Amino acid sequence: MSIRKSKSSALNEKEGISLPEITNSHAIDQIKKSRKKQPPTKELIDGILKGNTTALSRAITLIESTNPLHQEKANQIINACLPHANKSIRIGITGVPGVGKSTFIEVFGKHLTDLGKKVAVLAVDPSSTISHGSILGDKTRMEELVKHKNAFIRPSASGENLGGVARKTRESITLCEACGFDVILIETVGVGQSETAVHSMVDFFLLLKIAGAGDELQGIKRGIMEMVDAVMINKADGDNVKKANLAKVEFNRALHLFPKKKSGWIPTTATCSALTKEGIDTIWQTISNYFELVNANHYFEEKRKEQNLFWMIETIDQQLKTHFYNQPKITELLESTKKEVQNNTISPFAAAQIVLDNYFKNYD
Numbered sequence: 001m002s003i004r005k006s007k008s009s010a011l012n013e014k015e016g017i018s019l020p021e022i023t024n025s026h027a028i029d030q031i032k033k034s035r036k037k038q039p040p041t042k043e044l045i046d047g048i049l050k051g052n053t054t055a056l057s058r059a060i061t062l063i064e065s066t067n068p069l070h071q072e073k074a075n076q077i078i079n080a081c082l083p084h085a086n087k088s089i090r091i092g093i094t095g096v097p098g099v100g101k102s103t104f105i106e107v108f109g110k111h112l113t114d115l116g117k118k119v120a121v122l123a124v125d126p127s128s129t130i131s132h133g134s135i136l137g138d139k140t141r142m143e144e145l146v147k148h149k150n151a152f153i154r155p156s157a158s159g160e161n162l163g164g165v166a167r168k169t170r171e172s173i174t175l176c177e178a179c180g181f182d183v184i185l186i187e188t189v190g191v192g193q194s195e196t197a198v199h200s201m202v203d204f205f206l207l208l209k210i211a212g213a214g215d216e217l218q219g220i221k222r223g224i225m226e227m228v229d230a231v232m233i234n235k236a237d238g239d240n241v242k243k244a245n246l247a248k249v250e251f252n253r254a255l256h257l258f259p260k261k262k263s264g265w266i267p268t269t270a271t272c273s274a275l276t277k278e279g280i281d282t283i284w285q286t287i288s289n290y291f292e293l294v295n296a297n298h299y300f301e302e303k304r305k306e307q308n309l310f311w312m313i314e315t316i317d318q319q320l321k322t323h324f325y326n327q328p329k330i331t332e333l334l335e336s337t338k339k340e341v342q343n344n345t346i347s348p349f350a351a352a353q354i355v356l357d358n359y360f361k362n363y364d
């Protein structure tokens with residue numbers, strides 16, 4: 001019990017009256033003891049290299065953290081893991097919401113674990129930051145895979161922008177590979193720019209589609225068609241089979257109109273059902289054929305080297321932008337020049353030049 005002496009607080013009622021302890025020091029000690037300490041970096045690295053998924057999870061949490069201390073630790077872990085990475089097959093899976101990506105990944109992932117593979121599932125979904133939709137969705141859609149000892153599922157990292165989310169996923173791939181995962185599946189929603197980001201971190205890019213009313217190619221961005229290595233028409237079950245087969249023919253025809261790929265690979269089309277598991281083995285056969293080809297013609301290494309350079313430049317771009325927009329003087333100047341542009345007292349280019357000159361002068 002303590003006797004309050006200070007009179008400076010308006011909350012003190014009467015001097016000399018003892019107050020009960022507000023905190024229980026025993027409880028605090030217990031909490032402190034039981035609170036998990038962040039394990040040393042070396043312990044996490046050793047754990048990852050031994051295939052320990054708890055260590056992997058914790059290291060990914062460090063990657064996702066915005067705390068500079070955590071980021072430093074994450075970088076040390078990534079550097080230590082790099083020599084042990086690069087050994088997996090990275091597959092990107094895209095498609096509009098509801099096409100069945102998560103259901104497909106659940107059965108496809110199970111198919112791979114049955115073949116003795118270790119499968120990691122990551123996601124790039126900047127929208128999940130706001131809705132947390134994919135986090136909840138994936139945990140329930142992948143309930144069997146999530147329990148498998150050879151599977152590791154990590155929902156999309158959160159972040160304010162796609163660049164940040166994509167970087168975190170890219171770094172998580174390195175850790176998953178060092179942890180011994182041989183197939184990495186990366187799910188992304190087929191809207192916005194996220195498929196471009198995923199395409200630049202995977203070896204094989206798969207587009208999931210569902211058969212529509214015969215206008216299959218409507219609304220598909222040309223950019224996606226140029227990226228894909230295979231199109232799977234999902235939900236080819238029940239009354240949908242005929243429509244799915246027609247869609248397959250149409251996609252096949254469309255894909256042939258695109259210029260030949262640098263990989264030498266001719267994109268394939270097929271139908272499948274994530275519900276009945278029909279066609280799931282076909283896609284793995286297709287992917288295996290692809291890897292045989294790109295290993296033989298060395299496109300595999302070439303593409304990975306290109307991707308590494310892409311991520312290096314991407315990171316520089318990102319950091320420069322962050323540095324620029326985080327300068328209080330610059331944001332102030334931006335606001336005032338924006339007003340001038342809106343009032344037509346200065347041209348947008350001259351305004352941009354003023355702001356940039358100011359930045360370069362101060363941060364040479």
Ligand SMILES: Nc1nc2c(ncn2[C@@H]2O[C@H](COP(=O)(O)OP(=O)(O)OP(=O)(O)O)[C@@H](O)[C@H]2O)c(=O)[nH]1
Nearest residue numbers: 096097098099100101102103137234235273274275
């Ligand atoms: N009939 C049929 N239904 C399917 C099939 N695959 C998925 N579904 C259903 O389609 C709905 C959406 O599936 P999800 O796997 O959540 O789709 P998603 O593409 O991951 O969706 P988002 O995460 O929201 O982008 C669910 O109700 C599934 O049960 C299939 O092959 N056939």
Ligand SMILES: [Mg+2]
Nearest residue numbers: 101102134137
């Ligand atoms: Mg999903």
